[in-house]
Amino acid sequence: MPLWKVYHPAGAYTAEDKKSLSERLTGLYASIPIPKFYVVILFEEVAKDSCFVGGEPHNKFVRFKVEHIARTLPGPVIREWWVRTVDEIIAPFVKDRGFDWEVSIDETPFDLWSLQGEIPPPFESVAEKRWVKENKASAYTLAEKLPVSLSLTPGIADR
Protein backbone atom coordinates (compact mmCIF):
# COMPACT_ATOMS: atom_id res chain seq x y z
CA MET A 1 0.00 0.00 0.00
CA PRO A 2 2.33 2.64 0.83
CA LEU A 3 4.86 3.51 -1.81
CA TRP A 4 7.68 5.60 -0.38
CA LYS A 5 10.01 7.48 -2.68
CA VAL A 6 13.06 8.82 -0.83
CA TYR A 7 14.90 11.42 -2.89
CA HIS A 8 18.26 11.95 -1.25
CA PRO A 9 21.71 13.38 -2.03
CA ALA A 10 24.24 10.94 -3.46
CA GLY A 11 25.96 9.00 -0.71
CA ALA A 12 23.56 10.14 2.01
CA TYR A 13 22.71 6.62 3.09
CA THR A 14 24.56 3.31 3.30
CA ALA A 15 22.88 0.00 2.52
CA GLU A 16 22.49 -0.49 6.30
CA ASP A 17 20.87 2.94 6.67
CA LYS A 18 18.37 2.12 3.96
CA LYS A 19 17.56 -1.23 5.51
CA SER A 20 17.21 0.27 8.96
CA LEU A 21 14.87 3.05 7.84
CA SER A 22 12.85 0.59 5.74
CA GLU A 23 12.45 -1.77 8.69
CA ARG A 24 11.23 0.99 10.98
CA LEU A 25 8.74 2.34 8.49
CA THR A 26 7.53 -1.15 7.65
CA GLY A 27 7.06 -1.81 11.35
CA LEU A 28 4.78 1.19 11.63
CA TYR A 29 2.55 -0.01 8.81
CA ALA A 30 2.63 -3.62 10.07
CA SER A 31 1.22 -2.34 13.37
CA ILE A 32 -1.97 -1.08 11.66
CA PRO A 33 -1.98 -4.06 10.82
CA ILE A 34 -1.51 -4.44 7.08
CA PRO A 35 0.62 -7.02 5.27
CA LYS A 36 4.31 -6.14 5.53
CA PHE A 37 4.90 -6.75 1.82
CA TYR A 38 2.48 -3.90 1.04
CA VAL A 39 5.27 -1.53 2.09
CA VAL A 40 7.52 -0.60 -0.83
CA ILE A 41 10.33 1.90 -0.35
CA LEU A 42 12.47 3.17 -3.22
CA PHE A 43 15.60 5.18 -2.51
CA GLU A 44 16.73 7.46 -5.28
CA GLU A 45 19.83 9.60 -5.47
CA VAL A 46 19.35 13.12 -6.75
CA ALA A 47 22.34 14.34 -8.76
CA LYS A 48 24.36 17.29 -7.46
CA ASP A 49 22.76 20.66 -8.18
CA SER A 50 19.56 19.01 -9.36
CA CYS A 51 17.54 19.72 -6.22
CA PHE A 52 16.30 23.27 -5.70
CA VAL A 53 14.54 24.61 -2.63
CA GLY A 54 13.19 28.15 -2.76
CA GLY A 55 15.00 28.72 -6.06
CA GLU A 56 18.45 27.82 -4.69
CA PRO A 57 20.36 24.55 -5.18
CA HIS A 58 20.18 22.48 -2.02
CA ASN A 59 22.44 19.44 -1.83
CA LYS A 60 21.54 18.42 1.70
CA PHE A 61 17.81 17.96 1.25
CA VAL A 62 15.79 14.77 1.55
CA ARG A 63 12.30 14.68 0.05
CA PHE A 64 9.96 11.89 1.11
CA LYS A 65 7.03 11.38 -1.24
CA VAL A 66 4.51 8.84 -0.06
CA GLU A 67 1.37 7.27 -1.50
CA HIS A 68 -1.18 5.45 0.62
CA ILE A 69 -3.53 3.02 -1.07
CA ALA A 70 -4.78 0.35 1.35
CA ARG A 71 -5.96 2.73 4.04
CA THR A 72 -7.25 6.27 4.43
CA LEU A 73 -6.27 8.06 7.61
CA PRO A 74 -9.64 9.06 9.08
CA GLY A 75 -10.05 12.42 10.78
CA PRO A 76 -7.74 15.20 11.92
CA VAL A 77 -6.46 13.53 15.10
CA ILE A 78 -5.25 10.38 13.37
CA ARG A 79 -3.86 12.37 10.46
CA GLU A 80 -1.80 14.63 12.73
CA TRP A 81 -0.67 11.63 14.79
CA TRP A 82 0.48 9.86 11.64
CA VAL A 83 2.47 12.83 10.34
CA ARG A 84 4.19 13.27 13.70
CA THR A 85 4.88 9.55 14.10
CA VAL A 86 6.46 9.33 10.65
CA ASP A 87 8.60 12.32 11.51
CA GLU A 88 9.88 10.63 14.66
CA ILE A 89 10.86 7.57 12.65
CA ILE A 90 12.77 9.49 10.01
CA ALA A 91 14.40 12.03 12.38
CA PRO A 92 17.58 9.95 12.92
CA PHE A 93 18.05 9.86 9.13
CA VAL A 94 17.51 13.54 8.46
CA LYS A 95 17.42 15.92 11.43
CA ASP A 96 20.17 14.11 13.35
CA ARG A 97 22.42 14.14 10.28
CA GLY A 98 22.06 17.77 9.35
CA PHE A 99 19.76 17.31 6.36
CA ASP A 100 16.74 19.45 5.66
CA TRP A 101 13.68 17.41 4.80
CA GLU A 102 10.04 17.39 3.79
CA VAL A 103 7.38 14.70 3.78
CA SER A 104 4.11 14.62 1.89
CA ILE A 105 1.56 11.85 1.63
CA ASP A 106 -1.05 11.36 -1.07
CA GLU A 107 -3.98 8.97 -0.88
CA THR A 108 -4.74 7.15 -4.13
CA PRO A 109 -7.57 4.83 -5.23
CA PHE A 110 -7.83 1.44 -3.52
CA ASP A 111 -9.68 -0.03 -6.48
CA LEU A 112 -6.99 0.74 -9.08
CA TRP A 113 -4.31 -1.39 -7.51
CA SER A 114 -2.92 -4.90 -7.88
CA LEU A 115 -0.11 -7.00 -6.43
CA GLN A 116 1.28 -10.03 -8.27
CA GLY A 117 -1.80 -9.82 -10.48
CA GLU A 118 -4.12 -10.10 -7.48
CA ILE A 119 -6.54 -7.35 -6.54
CA PRO A 120 -5.93 -6.90 -2.79
CA PRO A 121 -8.68 -8.26 -0.55
CA PRO A 122 -11.16 -5.92 1.20
CA PHE A 123 -10.42 -3.93 4.33
CA GLU A 124 -10.12 -6.17 7.42
CA SER A 125 -11.31 -9.23 5.51
CA VAL A 126 -10.44 -12.86 6.21
CA ALA A 127 -8.20 -12.85 3.13
CA GLU A 128 -6.40 -9.70 4.25
CA LYS A 129 -5.66 -11.32 7.60
CA ARG A 130 -4.30 -14.34 5.77
CA TRP A 131 -2.11 -12.10 3.61
CA VAL A 132 -0.81 -10.45 6.79
CA LYS A 133 0.10 -13.87 8.19
CA GLU A 134 1.57 -15.35 4.99
CA ASN A 135 3.20 -12.05 3.97
CA LYS A 136 2.60 -12.64 0.28
CA ALA A 137 -0.15 -12.18 -2.30
CA SER A 138 -2.25 -15.19 -3.29
CA ALA A 139 -5.68 -15.98 -4.71
CA TYR A 140 -8.63 -15.86 -2.30
CA THR A 141 -12.21 -17.07 -2.32
CA LEU A 142 -15.45 -15.14 -2.16
CA ALA A 143 -15.91 -16.29 1.44
CA GLU A 144 -12.51 -14.85 2.33
CA LYS A 145 -13.67 -11.42 1.15
CA LEU A 146 -16.00 -11.27 4.16
CA PRO A 147 -14.96 -9.12 7.11
CA VAL A 148 -13.38 -11.00 9.99
CA SER A 149 -15.95 -9.37 12.25
CA LEU A 150 -19.03 -10.30 10.30
CA SER A 151 -22.19 -8.50 11.34
CA LEU A 152 -25.42 -8.26 9.42
CA THR A 153 -28.18 -5.68 9.81
CA PRO A 154 -31.86 -6.20 10.69
CA GLY A 155 -34.23 -7.56 8.06
CA ILE A 156 -36.58 -5.17 6.32
CA ALA A 157 -39.70 -4.76 8.40
CA ASP A 158 -42.94 -2.89 8.05
CA ARG A 159 -42.26 0.76 8.72
Next chain:
Amino acid sequence: MPLWKVYHPAGAYTAEDKKSLSERLTGLYASIPIPKFYVVILFEEVAKDSCFVGGEPHNKFVRFKVEHIARTLPGPVIREWWVRTVDEIIAPFVKDRGFDWEVSIDETPFDLWSLQGEIPPPFESVAEKRWVKENKASAYTLAEKLPVSLSLTPGIADR
Protein backbone atom coordinates in the same frame (compact mmCIF):
# COMPACT_ATOMS: atom_id res chain seq x y z
CA MET B 1 -2.90 11.33 -20.21
CA PRO B 2 -1.49 8.39 -18.65
CA LEU B 3 1.97 8.78 -17.25
CA TRP B 4 3.56 5.43 -16.51
CA LYS B 5 6.64 5.23 -14.33
CA VAL B 6 8.25 1.79 -14.45
CA TYR B 7 10.73 1.32 -11.62
CA HIS B 8 12.77 -1.76 -12.46
CA PRO B 9 16.05 -3.44 -11.50
CA ALA B 10 19.09 -2.45 -13.55
CA GLY B 11 19.30 -4.48 -16.74
CA ALA B 12 15.81 -5.92 -16.39
CA TYR B 13 14.72 -4.76 -19.83
CA THR B 14 16.38 -4.33 -23.20
CA ALA B 15 15.52 -1.45 -25.52
CA GLU B 16 13.29 -3.89 -27.45
CA ASP B 17 11.53 -4.96 -24.25
CA LYS B 18 10.79 -1.34 -23.39
CA LYS B 19 9.48 -0.63 -26.85
CA SER B 20 7.36 -3.76 -26.89
CA LEU B 21 5.76 -3.05 -23.51
CA SER B 22 5.21 0.59 -24.47
CA GLU B 23 3.51 -0.38 -27.71
CA ARG B 24 1.15 -2.79 -25.97
CA LEU B 25 0.19 -0.32 -23.27
CA THR B 26 -0.22 2.45 -25.83
CA GLY B 27 -2.46 0.17 -27.87
CA LEU B 28 -4.74 -0.32 -24.87
CA TYR B 29 -5.16 3.42 -24.37
CA ALA B 30 -5.52 4.05 -28.12
CA SER B 31 -8.49 1.64 -28.09
CA ILE B 32 -10.44 3.86 -25.67
CA PRO B 33 -9.85 5.85 -27.99
CA ILE B 34 -7.56 8.63 -26.87
CA PRO B 35 -4.66 10.16 -28.81
CA LYS B 36 -1.66 7.82 -28.81
CA PHE B 37 0.74 10.63 -27.93
CA TYR B 38 -1.10 11.08 -24.62
CA VAL B 39 0.63 7.90 -23.45
CA VAL B 40 4.01 8.63 -21.83
CA ILE B 41 6.04 5.81 -20.31
CA LEU B 42 9.26 6.42 -18.41
CA PHE B 43 11.49 3.49 -17.48
CA GLU B 44 13.73 4.04 -14.50
CA GLU B 45 16.37 1.76 -13.08
CA VAL B 46 16.42 1.38 -9.34
CA ALA B 47 19.94 0.94 -7.98
CA LYS B 48 20.87 -2.33 -6.26
CA ASP B 49 19.66 -2.55 -2.65
CA SER B 50 17.60 0.62 -3.04
CA CYS B 51 14.24 -1.14 -3.33
CA PHE B 52 12.71 -2.53 -0.15
CA VAL B 53 9.57 -4.64 0.11
CA GLY B 54 8.28 -5.49 3.57
CA GLY B 55 11.48 -4.09 5.09
CA GLU B 56 13.80 -6.36 3.08
CA PRO B 57 15.89 -5.42 0.03
CA HIS B 58 14.26 -6.80 -3.10
CA ASN B 59 16.26 -6.67 -6.30
CA LYS B 60 13.75 -8.44 -8.50
CA PHE B 61 10.80 -6.14 -8.03
CA VAL B 62 9.08 -3.98 -10.63
CA ARG B 63 6.82 -1.16 -9.45
CA PHE B 64 4.42 0.41 -11.95
CA LYS B 65 3.13 3.79 -10.87
CA VAL B 66 0.49 5.24 -13.17
CA GLU B 67 -1.40 8.52 -13.40
CA HIS B 68 -4.55 8.93 -15.43
CA ILE B 69 -5.59 12.42 -16.46
CA ALA B 70 -7.74 12.37 -19.61
CA ARG B 71 -10.27 9.82 -18.38
CA THR B 72 -11.76 8.54 -15.14
CA LEU B 73 -12.62 4.86 -15.05
CA PRO B 74 -16.32 4.89 -14.16
CA GLY B 75 -17.71 2.30 -11.77
CA PRO B 76 -16.44 -0.92 -10.18
CA VAL B 77 -16.85 -3.19 -13.22
CA ILE B 78 -14.77 -1.02 -15.54
CA ARG B 79 -12.20 -0.37 -12.82
CA GLU B 80 -11.70 -4.08 -12.13
CA TRP B 81 -11.61 -4.83 -15.86
CA TRP B 82 -8.94 -2.18 -16.34
CA VAL B 83 -6.72 -3.47 -13.53
CA ARG B 84 -6.96 -7.04 -14.85
CA THR B 85 -6.37 -5.98 -18.45
CA VAL B 86 -3.26 -4.03 -17.52
CA ASP B 87 -2.01 -7.03 -15.61
CA GLU B 88 -2.40 -9.27 -18.64
CA ILE B 89 -0.38 -6.84 -20.73
CA ILE B 90 2.50 -6.60 -18.28
CA ALA B 91 2.57 -10.30 -17.30
CA PRO B 92 5.15 -11.29 -19.97
CA PHE B 93 7.47 -8.59 -18.57
CA VAL B 94 7.14 -9.48 -14.90
CA LYS B 95 5.44 -12.77 -13.99
CA ASP B 96 6.93 -14.69 -16.90
CA ARG B 97 10.42 -13.44 -16.03
CA GLY B 98 10.38 -14.21 -12.33
CA PHE B 99 9.94 -10.66 -11.09
CA ASP B 100 7.58 -9.65 -8.32
CA TRP B 101 5.47 -6.64 -9.22
CA GLU B 102 2.84 -4.13 -8.15
CA VAL B 103 0.70 -1.66 -10.06
CA SER B 104 -1.16 1.35 -8.74
CA ILE B 105 -3.07 4.00 -10.64
CA ASP B 106 -3.92 7.49 -9.49
CA GLU B 107 -6.42 9.82 -11.15
CA THR B 108 -5.32 13.44 -11.30
CA PRO B 109 -7.08 16.66 -12.38
CA PHE B 110 -7.97 17.00 -16.06
CA ASP B 111 -8.01 20.78 -15.81
CA LEU B 112 -4.42 21.15 -14.56
CA TRP B 113 -2.77 19.64 -17.59
CA SER B 114 -1.21 20.85 -20.83
CA LEU B 115 0.63 19.36 -23.82
CA GLN B 116 2.90 21.47 -26.00
CA GLY B 117 1.35 24.49 -24.34
CA GLU B 118 -2.15 23.45 -25.40
CA ILE B 119 -4.87 22.64 -22.90
CA PRO B 120 -6.24 19.31 -24.15
CA PRO B 121 -9.67 19.52 -25.78
CA PRO B 122 -12.81 18.32 -23.97
CA PHE B 123 -13.86 14.69 -23.63
CA GLU B 124 -15.02 13.22 -26.96
CA SER B 125 -14.92 16.62 -28.68
CA VAL B 126 -14.34 17.31 -32.36
CA ALA B 127 -10.86 18.57 -31.49
CA GLU B 128 -10.03 15.46 -29.48
CA LYS B 129 -11.00 13.30 -32.43
CA ARG B 130 -8.74 15.41 -34.66
CA TRP B 131 -5.89 15.00 -32.14
CA VAL B 132 -6.45 11.23 -32.25
CA LYS B 133 -6.20 11.27 -36.04
CA GLU B 134 -3.24 13.67 -36.30
CA ASN B 135 -1.50 12.17 -33.23
CA LYS B 136 -0.13 15.54 -32.12
CA ALA B 137 -1.23 18.57 -30.13
CA SER B 138 -2.37 21.66 -32.02
CA ALA B 139 -4.57 24.71 -31.49
CA TYR B 140 -8.31 24.25 -31.85
CA THR B 141 -11.31 26.50 -32.26
CA LEU B 142 -14.29 27.05 -29.99
CA ALA B 143 -16.45 25.06 -32.41
CA GLU B 144 -14.05 22.13 -32.14
CA LYS B 145 -14.64 22.02 -28.39
CA LEU B 146 -18.17 20.77 -29.04
CA PRO B 147 -18.86 17.06 -28.55
CA VAL B 148 -18.85 14.98 -31.74
CA SER B 149 -22.29 13.75 -30.75
CA LEU B 150 -23.91 17.11 -30.18
CA SER B 151 -27.24 16.99 -28.42
CA LEU B 152 -29.05 19.86 -26.77
CA THR B 153 -31.75 19.68 -24.11
CA PRO B 154 -35.33 20.98 -24.30
CA GLY B 155 -35.99 24.69 -23.94
CA ILE B 156 -37.31 25.96 -20.64
CA ALA B 157 -41.09 25.62 -20.59
CA ASP B 158 -43.84 26.54 -18.22
CA ARG B 159 -43.75 24.10 -15.33
Next chain:
Amino acid sequence: MPLWKVYHPAGAYTAEDKKSLSERLTGLYASIPIPKFYVVILFEEVAKDSCFVGGEPHNKFVRFKVEHIARTLPGPVIREWWVRTVDEIIAPFVKDRGFDWEVSIDETPFDLWSLQGEIPPPFESVAEKRWVKENKASAYTLAEKLPVSLSLTPGIADR
Protein backbone atom coordinates in the same frame (compact mmCIF):
# COMPACT_ATOMS: atom_id res chain seq x y z
CA MET C 1 4.10 22.95 -1.28
CA PRO C 2 4.73 22.37 -4.81
CA LEU C 3 6.99 19.50 -5.66
CA TRP C 4 8.17 19.68 -9.25
CA LYS C 5 9.74 16.67 -10.90
CA VAL C 6 11.37 17.55 -14.21
CA TYR C 7 12.11 14.44 -16.26
CA HIS C 8 14.45 15.50 -19.04
CA PRO C 9 16.89 13.97 -21.53
CA ALA C 10 20.49 13.65 -20.36
CA GLY C 11 22.38 16.88 -20.89
CA ALA C 12 19.29 18.92 -21.67
CA TYR C 13 20.02 21.51 -19.01
CA THR C 14 23.11 23.09 -17.53
CA ALA C 15 23.38 23.96 -13.86
CA GLU C 16 22.58 27.56 -14.84
CA ASP C 17 19.50 26.47 -16.79
CA LYS C 18 18.22 24.54 -13.79
CA LYS C 19 18.81 27.47 -11.49
CA SER C 20 17.17 29.91 -13.86
CA LEU C 21 14.05 27.78 -14.33
CA SER C 22 13.86 27.12 -10.58
CA GLU C 23 14.08 30.81 -9.80
CA ARG C 24 11.30 31.70 -12.22
CA LEU C 25 8.97 28.99 -10.97
CA THR C 26 9.73 29.88 -7.36
CA GLY C 27 8.97 33.51 -8.14
CA LEU C 28 5.52 32.54 -9.39
CA TYR C 29 4.70 30.67 -6.19
CA ALA C 30 6.23 33.40 -4.01
CA SER C 31 3.81 35.86 -5.62
CA ILE C 32 0.79 33.95 -4.27
CA PRO C 33 2.34 34.55 -1.65
CA ILE C 34 3.61 31.35 -0.06
CA PRO C 35 7.00 30.77 1.57
CA LYS C 36 9.70 30.41 -1.07
CA PHE C 37 11.18 27.35 0.63
CA TYR C 38 7.92 25.50 0.00
CA VAL C 39 9.00 25.22 -3.63
CA VAL C 40 11.04 22.08 -4.28
CA ILE C 41 12.19 21.23 -7.79
CA LEU C 42 13.96 17.99 -8.64
CA PHE C 43 15.59 17.55 -12.04
CA GLU C 44 16.00 13.99 -13.20
CA GLU C 45 17.68 12.69 -16.31
CA VAL C 46 15.85 10.00 -18.20
CA ALA C 47 18.23 7.50 -19.80
CA LYS C 48 18.33 7.23 -23.60
CA ASP C 49 15.49 5.15 -25.06
CA SER C 50 13.74 5.01 -21.70
CA CYS C 51 11.07 7.60 -22.52
CA PHE C 52 8.24 6.54 -24.80
CA VAL C 53 5.52 8.77 -26.19
CA GLY C 54 2.71 7.13 -28.14
CA GLY C 55 4.62 3.86 -28.12
CA GLU C 56 7.76 5.29 -29.74
CA PRO C 57 11.03 6.21 -28.03
CA HIS C 58 11.28 9.98 -27.68
CA ASN C 59 14.62 11.37 -26.59
CA LYS C 60 13.68 15.03 -26.81
CA PHE C 61 10.76 15.04 -24.41
CA VAL C 62 10.47 16.84 -21.08
CA ARG C 63 7.77 15.75 -18.65
CA PHE C 64 6.88 18.08 -15.77
CA LYS C 65 5.02 16.36 -12.95
CA VAL C 66 3.84 18.69 -10.23
CA GLU C 67 2.14 18.29 -6.87
CA HIS C 68 0.42 21.13 -5.07
CA ILE C 69 -0.15 20.83 -1.34
CA ALA C 70 -0.40 24.26 0.31
CA ARG C 71 -3.05 25.65 -2.00
CA THR C 72 -5.90 24.48 -4.20
CA LEU C 73 -6.48 26.46 -7.37
CA PRO C 74 -10.12 27.52 -7.02
CA GLY C 75 -12.37 27.54 -10.06
CA PRO C 76 -11.91 27.19 -13.82
CA VAL C 77 -10.63 30.70 -14.52
CA ILE C 78 -7.78 30.52 -12.02
CA ARG C 79 -6.95 26.93 -13.04
CA GLU C 80 -6.68 27.84 -16.72
CA TRP C 81 -4.67 30.97 -15.87
CA TRP C 82 -2.28 28.89 -13.81
CA VAL C 83 -1.70 26.28 -16.52
CA ARG C 84 -1.07 28.99 -19.11
CA THR C 85 1.20 30.98 -16.79
CA VAL C 86 3.31 27.92 -16.01
CA ASP C 87 3.59 27.23 -19.70
CA GLU C 88 4.91 30.73 -20.38
CA ILE C 89 7.56 30.26 -17.71
CA ILE C 90 8.80 26.93 -19.05
CA ALA C 91 8.57 27.81 -22.77
CA PRO C 92 12.19 29.06 -23.01
CA PHE C 93 13.33 25.71 -21.62
CA VAL C 94 11.27 23.48 -23.87
CA LYS C 95 9.52 25.06 -26.86
CA ASP C 96 12.37 27.43 -27.66
CA ARG C 97 14.88 24.55 -27.55
CA GLY C 98 13.03 22.12 -29.75
CA PHE C 99 11.82 19.79 -27.00
CA ASP C 100 8.33 18.36 -26.81
CA TRP C 101 6.80 18.67 -23.38
CA GLU C 102 3.85 17.99 -21.09
CA VAL C 103 2.83 19.34 -17.71
CA SER C 104 0.40 17.87 -15.22
CA ILE C 105 -0.44 19.01 -11.73
CA ASP C 106 -1.95 16.97 -8.93
CA GLU C 107 -3.39 18.36 -5.70
CA THR C 108 -2.57 16.33 -2.60
CA PRO C 109 -3.71 16.54 1.04
CA PHE C 110 -2.65 19.60 3.03
CA ASP C 111 -3.00 17.72 6.30
CA LEU C 112 -0.57 14.92 5.45
CA TRP C 113 2.46 17.13 5.04
CA SER C 114 5.38 18.31 7.16
CA LEU C 115 8.54 20.37 6.73
CA GLN C 116 11.49 19.99 9.10
CA GLY C 117 9.15 18.12 11.40
CA GLU C 118 6.73 21.04 11.56
CA ILE C 119 3.17 20.78 10.30
CA PRO C 120 2.80 23.88 8.09
CA PRO C 121 0.65 26.64 9.59
CA PRO C 122 -2.89 27.28 8.36
CA PHE C 123 -3.77 29.15 5.18
CA GLU C 124 -3.03 32.88 5.46
CA SER C 125 -2.26 32.62 9.17
CA VAL C 126 0.07 34.81 11.20
CA ALA C 127 2.57 31.95 11.32
CA GLU C 128 2.42 31.43 7.56
CA LYS C 129 3.19 35.11 7.04
CA ARG C 130 6.13 34.78 9.39
CA TRP C 131 7.36 31.72 7.48
CA VAL C 132 7.12 33.74 4.27
CA LYS C 133 9.25 36.49 5.82
CA GLU C 134 11.80 34.21 7.51
CA ASN C 135 11.83 31.73 4.60
CA LYS C 136 12.27 28.74 6.88
CA ALA C 137 10.18 26.38 8.98
CA SER C 138 9.99 26.97 12.73
CA ALA C 139 7.66 26.23 15.64
CA TYR C 140 4.63 28.48 16.05
CA THR C 141 2.13 29.19 18.79
CA LEU C 142 -1.62 28.63 18.89
CA ALA C 143 -2.14 32.39 18.52
CA GLU C 144 -0.05 32.35 15.35
CA LYS C 145 -2.44 29.84 13.81
CA LEU C 146 -5.09 32.57 13.64
CA PRO C 147 -5.76 34.19 10.26
CA VAL C 148 -4.03 37.51 9.70
CA SER C 149 -7.42 38.95 8.85
CA LEU C 150 -9.26 37.78 11.92
CA SER C 151 -13.02 38.09 11.73
CA LEU C 152 -15.56 36.40 13.97
CA THR C 153 -19.22 35.76 13.27
CA PRO C 154 -22.28 36.99 15.19
CA GLY C 155 -23.20 35.36 18.48
CA ILE C 156 -26.06 32.91 18.54
CA ALA C 157 -29.32 34.75 19.01
CA ASP C 158 -32.92 33.82 19.41
CA ARG C 159 -34.18 32.83 15.97
